[in-house]
Amino acid sequence: MEKLCFHLQSLYEKGQVQAATKALLEAKFPLPISVYLCLLKACIKNKSHSLAIQTKLHLTLHDVPISGFLGDYVVMTLAKCGAVDDARVLSASLPYLTVFSWTAILFAYADSGRGEEALEAYQCMQKNGIEPDSFTFVSLFKACSSIQDRDKGKELHAHAHSMGMATNKFVGNTIISMYGKCGALSDAEEVFVALTDRDTVSWNGMLSAYVEQSKGDKCLLLYRQMNEEGVHADLATFIIVLQACIILVENSPKLSKEAVHEIGRGLHAKTCRKGFISNLLVGTAALSMYAHCGTTAEAEHTFNVLSNPDTAAWNAMLSLYVAQEQAEKALLLYMHMLKQDISSDHLTYILAVQACGILAESAVQYSSMKLSISKCLEIGKALHSDICVKGYMVLTPIANTLLCMYGKCRAIAEAEEVFQGIIDCDTISWNAMLSAYCEQKEEERALSLFKVMQDQKVSPSDVTLLCILQACGETGDLELCRNVNFIIVFAGFDKFPSLTASLVNAYGGCASELEAHAVFSSFAEPSIVLWNACISGHAAGNSALGSLHVFESMMLAGIMPDSVTYSSLLPACSRNGLVECLEYLGASGDGVTEEKKLSNIIIDLFGRAGDFERLKCYFEKIKAHADHISWFSLLGACSAHGNLELAKHLFKDVVQVELEDGPVYVVMSNVYAAATY
Template sequence: MAHCKRKPSKDTLATNSYNFARRVLVIEDIWAPCCCALPQEGVQPDPVTFVAVLNACASVSALEEGRCAHEQIIRSGCESVVFVRSSLVDMYGKCGSMQDAWRVFNKMPSQDVATWNAMIFGHVKCGQGQKALELFQRMQQEGVCPDRVTLVGVLNACASVVALEEGRGAHEQIIQRGWDLDAFVGSSLVDMYAKCGSMEDAWRVFCKMPSQDVVTWTAMILGYVRCGQGEKALELYKRMQQEGVQPNAVTFTGVLNACASLMALEEGRSVHQQMIQCACHLDAFVGSSLVDMYAKCGSMEDAWSVFNKMPSRDAVTWTAMIMGHVNCGQGQKALDLFHQMQEEGVQPDAVTFVGVLNACASIMALEEGRRAHERIIQSRCESNVFVRNSLVDMYAKCGSMEDACRVFNTMPSHDVVSWNALLGGFAMHGQGKEALVHFERMCEEGVHPDEITFVCLLSACSHSGFVDEGLRFYALMTTVYRIPAKLEHYTCMVDLLGRAGHLQEAENMIQGMPCKPNAAIWMALLGACRIHGNVEMGERMAKRVLELEPKNAAGFVLLSNLYAATGNLELSENVERQRKERDAKKQPGRTWIEVNDAVGIGYLRSGRPRLLRTNPPR
């Protein structure tokens, strides 16, 4: 325990223990040693002093010092004082030791409302919202009437476990007691409804409040962001400013998240400027939101500018940068950043590892992925379902279905994301039968497929030539599971039908689509025309492709190859000449490859891979 920096005089302590208690609260760096020194100074602390010390312990989560104070309370005989016991319960709850809180609570001959409140808030703070609600029920059964603070704690509990109906029940009690217009209660109601996803109820409470402070406005903004309504969040932020309410750091974070979800770069830059004008300190919390916003909006230059100016960077900030590079297709930069993060001594968390695995998957860096897997095991993050799903996805995309299946089979349970990662891997590697078998297993486990599941299945059927199975899955998706077909599903079906030679059926499907066809779907049919030598349809498909993407070299190449395959060499050369005139350049085939632990881009030249650029081995 630290030594006192300043010690109050004996006379001051003896004369006015209440003033000493206030000093204890204000000067947190001296409260503990002074308390322990009181008996040695000949001064016996009174209950008010002990309550002040316990409050200080609670405010800084100083559990061990709180236990020390508890021992002195027992020796002094003050433990029987009701408000001292309530403060003990409160201190243990705020310090996260509900076991100690329950021990004191159960010894009390009777509990007042303050003690029940302390227990309720303690469980909420410890992430045990359901236990807090159960305690509230027990409190009422024992005839203790809740006060405003109780019901605010209950609302917080409801928000933490998304218990909307229980929250509405608490709201009814608040109305009955006439507390619904109270600013403190109103803010908690808005926050509860917003976190439970009922923005209509949140807005109704918000509009009835006689005045709204920054906490209330922020709760509404965060609620809209959480519900995926970024536009409404930005509208509310503008209205908040018009009302003259100054945003705080939490408000800015919510608005930046809204900009990120909408990829609204200019709005995000405007918010950034407002933060500078408000002298909002660029701490790790706000800085991470700025980095994340710029990264999700695709402006890594701005993200780096903020990142480099931050006085300190935590795992969240590093992860935002890593994810940003992955989303921008810069997987190797993401891995380089991960290595730099470790060199600076910042410990990655589960979300960091998800980003790293996605980076490995994007550049097919299998050995890097395996090293990341080892690091995950060392960090004890392997049990995280998101990490496990990302491991399956990484191994599948890196071509190691054996490792993907091994990770998948060791998972205690699988959600739809787990199954999609595995099915997508089978589809990618042309293992149609394995995809079909595992889909049956998925159904047997009672996991409900989503639209991505059927993209994987239809792709697997297309690559394996399973026409009948593909048609069956398409019907299953639209009729049984009521999942509307999207462009990705139509593209898979056109590819499936086209590869099997059902060219007219494929064209009819495109023409009957409710959504507008893109170049990719026309190109899928053009590729099928090349396989089956249908020049007439191929010409129509090529025209469609080049209307949408006039500089798409692939359209020219497929048409040229179609002419060449059918013996029309002159037409083939003419198409090639048109391609050059339009400056539609062919991109050489390339892939990320690993040679002696060096990751680099391999370009295909004359059918042989050549390592063009590498990064040094780690």
Template sequence: MPVLRSIPMLKITSPSSSSLCSLESLLKYSLSHFLYHSFPLPTPQQNADPKPHQTLYSSFNLRALRTQQSAPSYYASLLQSCIARKAINPGKQLHAHLCHVGLGFDLFIATKLVNLYCVCDSLGEAHLLFDRIPKGNLFLWNVLIRGYAWNGPYEAAISLYYQMLDYGLEPDNFTFPFVLKACSALSAIEDGRKIHEHASRTGWETDVFVGAGLIDMYAKCGCVGSARQVFDKIEVRDAVLWNSMLAAYAQNGHPHESLGLCSEMALAGLRPTEATLVTVISASADSAALPQGMELHGFSWRHRFESNDKVKTALVDMYAKCGYVKVARNLFERLKEKRVVSWNAMITGYAMHGHATQALALFEEMKEKAQPDHITFVGVLAACSHGGLLDEGQVYFQLMMRDYHIDPTVQHYTCMVDLLGHCGRLEEAYNLIMQMRVLPDSGVWGALLNSCKIHGNVELGEVALEKLIELEPDDSGNYVILSNIYAQAGKWDGVARLRKLMMDRGIKKSIACSWIDIKNQVHAFLSGDNSHPDSEAIYAELKRLGGRMKEAGYVPATGSVFHDVEDDEKTNMVCSHSERLAIAFGLLSTPPRTRLLITKNLRVCEDCHVAIKFISKITEREITIRDVNRYHHFKDGVCSCGDYW
């Protein structure tokens, strides 16, 4: 004997009492007598979501319901109304009625029900119904694959795709983008390549929707070359496809390629979209390409995006990352609506430049107007770390958890370890790592290792390097930092041991590189580089500067030199570091008092930091160095970091 379940009735208001009685009686009978075991459904919540119910049932044609109770098309229109409104509760009650009148497993109706459950994120009910109906309808498969691709678990979307193939159905240009989205979320490159092969065999590879899905999948998996191959095969490209390829470059550390492709897009005659501009402006920010960023600023204004707050927020981020914090703040203040991402961009910009006071003041203002999120607190804690504000950092760390109920992420812990370590509280930093609620990553241990270098703590430095070798065994920078700690302590046997370990593992020291943009042309320099056409003049300028710096009191600091060599050789090595070559070229190539912006792929060494302060005073230049960690603004012999970085 099947178990029956009674479902609570909705209170339906209508001007016609006779119609109300007829409809209410029909629904009451239908909804209270469907078989639970024939298709179990969750009990709808009482008194939930009243407006969608009223809207839905006020649209019933009562006469049609009495005379066409078995007409699938009529019920399909009602279900479509539920789908459009994401009205899950009336949809469930209508499903119950359909089961009673014998239409619960009708393929046309059931496909609509599966779609309803998917858009309402009730994938359990969707899959249960899917399993009990015929599966010859490709749209049915697409609906469920899409549901899992949007909401997870993503593995289920990929599994359904393979089941669909086994069932004998061929995917279309809706199937491929959905399943590729699931591959993107999982970075499932092997499945992605198999799906790509299938799309190629079935002729869908050059479809713009499928192509965009393939490009996004390859981008998320870090295969930019494969993404570009897909892009190049598609002859007719829309803005979405161009944007996908622009984002692929920007998200994988190829900002210059992203900017170049944007130029190609303009030449192809396509009008940029909001997504286009946000992507390429962000790319110029990541590469500190200020001239390109300024061109994009003008370009966006000419194309009437001057009132678009998302584009303006991207410009705020770009100007902040390119060292023009005042311009960024001016744009920020002119935003019509300051969203959380806008506040975060400005706070993080201040933090990058070491303007801790301004960052914290802006955060206090933000608290009155927007709800801070976890990214906000990364910026706030980074500002405290870069400014050496230990007490404030500890207060904000506790505030984040206590008042905003934000669980610390690995980025928050990295900021706190860096802050404690820089302040000489190395044991506290180590204890915090041991108490972390998330698994420490290379950023956390790297922050501790760098702090050990600052304070010459060999023992904790060895512990940090051991952990870093487990996490990223081929990163030469970690070995070099501990080598420098050994060198500073005069432990040359430790230096030799690390050098041998690197040689045995085939690890080569990362080559330092600095670059400067002069008249829209990027000039790159390596340490000790002689390849530049103006190399002779550059070294002559360095020699001239060296003499003036020595007269002003500069003494080279050679403690960080990797090798145990004579002092004169150490001095020559640090004096030809890549950032100094870039500065010398900038001095030769620009008018007096022009500001110089140098970007470096590694951290600025201690000696160069001291030397650039002297150079800024001697030449009366403002020199900005953007290294791998932060910005340094040198002016009149002083750095904005306060020698704290």
């Protein structure tokens, strides 16, 4: 037995926990208390959960009384080694525990996010007449932080103050952190100011409190004061202030991205001078800051100097590329990540799938892209397969992102399959499926899905209603449009300009111009978005005169038209031969987008009016981007008005741009015929 005890103590001193556990299991008899205490110390030192459990089991099996100092030490060891539930059960059977064991239990609960259980255990501690020490309060304030119980925190703060412990540096630092997490910044500031022995941890606690509550400006001002007072800034300080820069980019209307970028770059340079250039945590924070500022080159440089970037760093870089809509770079980086055998988490897959969706959108918009929709879909399906292998399909945000991607890839069947497989659908899931239907002109299916959504009592968001209004306008479902109007007003969404504009558009599409105008008139000072919606609503209802009247009212109100305005007005005028709108186009169509479709409509309108002077002037502006429709519209106008001279001049240009010869000669033949009569 003495030999075994010596062996166990030797293993303990060498830190060989596994060997000590094995030797303990081989002992078929009770050991001296001193040996058990040595083993328990080894457990605490090495945070060995298994050895702690085995030591307690060995004591029980061999009927060693777990009481007194030994019992107290076993409870403390179990708690410190992560077996807090075992510790709590054992503590209930003991007549007395010291403040050290109670504090270990409280800390274990708080550290694992079980704040309420920590506070319940503290009540038992008080009933047993045990006075808390400073470490007890540290654990209690940490528990309040985990459950954001400000009221209990203030009560404990008052208790700590009455015991003279509130100004203790360690307790004070935890109180600051607790108030910060509970959103009580003024209380945190009061404690911070009252601390006479502030250290770097104190300053970091206050800085972190500001960041917790998105007060990036206050955080940076306090950091400046910290510098002025000569307080040493450590690694945590720089991570916090870089996070403050990110908050400023997201929330501050006063500072531009450029100004925040200058501040962040200065902070990053200081971290490099301090020797943190390759530190992963600082590097990731700086990388995220550059990503939020949109400075790709600096983000890439920061990423490249990191010696072993972890998943968070890779995700930050992916997030930048996705935010900048550099989808190809994002997917290439993701492929490189796979080759480097870096572990991907759910965020990695969300970003990669988003990149695939962006690429699909670009492929739809620019048909000249090398990457086709089918290729984007192939990439998306491969990512979907990887996600299934990883077991992430149970996560609703992952499923929602896949759903959006399939919608953009025009893969409705795949989108429906993902949607039907979502266990816990949220509003985003429904919206993604509705958007997919609307994007692919499947309005009837969108309306059917909305009915299911209503049957299941799912509350619609503003995005839901935008989709349904679009579908109503396309299908002419006036009754549903009125129902959605009621939902908008009832939910208080009628203050959303984009939603109100969509409602006006939808009523127009349903040929209910009076209701469209009623919604529009409910705003004392309509925005350009609402004016455009009203013009579009009249146009959708095939009332070009109505569109023109609203346009004139808009001009009289001093609202300058934009390209969206003309996109609604000009096609309506063209369809109805209303050349009156030309007087609003300036000398040569100034202010109108050079989009080919609109350019051709303007040419058609000038041609209908026989205004060849302005027609030639406008065409010279858009000549470099003109397509065959533009040229034929011009020749058609010449034919309609018998302008042989201009037609001959245009014919030479037509031949030079190598358009199809047959139709050109037919049009020219018509021009000559018109000029003959």
